Amino acid sequence: MGSSVSHAAASPPSIPPPPPHAVGLAGVLPPKSEEKSEKKVDWLNLPCPVPFEEIQREALMSLKPELFEGLRFDFTKGLNQKFSLSHSVFMGSMEVPSQSSDTIKVPTAHYEFGANFLDPKLMLVGRVLTDGRLNARVKCDLSDNLTLKINAQLTNEPHYSQGMFNFDYKGKDYRSQFQIGNNAFYGANYIQSVSPHLSLGSEVFWLGHQRKSGVGFAARYDTDKMVATGQVASTGIVALSYVQKVSEKVSLASDFMYNLMTRDVTSSFGYDYILRQCRLRGKIDSAGCVAAYLEERLNMGVNFILSAEINHPKKDYKFGFGMTVGE
């Protein structure tokens, strides 16, 4: 060590002492063995994967914005760091699912009152509409690793209400979830990190009333620049997605879904620009549908929203505008 100490006294303190026989540039740069040890994978310390239902989160955020038709106004008023009330008005057409290929639009207008309580350990979100429908979401941390989530839509009409209880357990490099829903629905899923970038998961579900069950498998590969996911289910659906983060502000996404039973193929490409004053998302579909969604920040807490969806084969044109005040 003696010879390298005298070398270290001569060189600036930030550079590690060069090996005794190094010459020129090799003496100044840090030794290459350090780089190799940083890239070595620690197989016992893999990161925790994303939850199973969020495996396609980046693709869904870019390709499926909440398109609407008509006027939308949302006002969120915070009373407290944790507690806020929201008032929301919607006037426009909502699509009713129909068996034939025609789209049936029903003009609706409603006012929705909501209350949110957000705590690190407990989250309560409730929304009630003028026709008496209640949307409730509860997320409660029962312990460090165990979380209970409840999702419910309650209506005044009998037999139309839905509810789902989820128990999530988060391990060191895996997550598991158990679901119980109304109509005797039971489901479970499990996802495990297999390498620093790859995680694999699977799910099973059982519908009591119709005596149907299903199994699915999913894989997700993500790096800083891209995310690729694939999902296969025994219901005959194959879904693939790929998101590339081209830069800080731009990401491009694509999505492919194939239904083996009905031999239906859907594919879409989209972009997502996150700029300083606005967020613009657009997509084009293999079914001939072009959509765009713009959120423009006019002022602190005031957002202006434009939504457009043009379906050329069905000749269905939906344009909407709105404003969001508050966080």
Place this chain on the structure above:
Amino acid sequence: MASRVSSKGKGKAGRGAEDGPTARFVKEWSTWTMKKAKVIAHYGFIPLIIVIGMNSEPKPHLSQLLSPV
């Protein structure tokens, strides 16, 4: 938890009758509980959030709840 999720339809009543009076009593009682729980959740969830929120720190004032500003 499984017993709380009982069928909402009346289709299973035929099969349940064969299990004996105890099973039928449990099924009817659990259906009655689910119906009451649903009504309580429907009317009480939003007031529950408001009560929890108004009691969290720092306590907001009642006028802040009602005024639009």
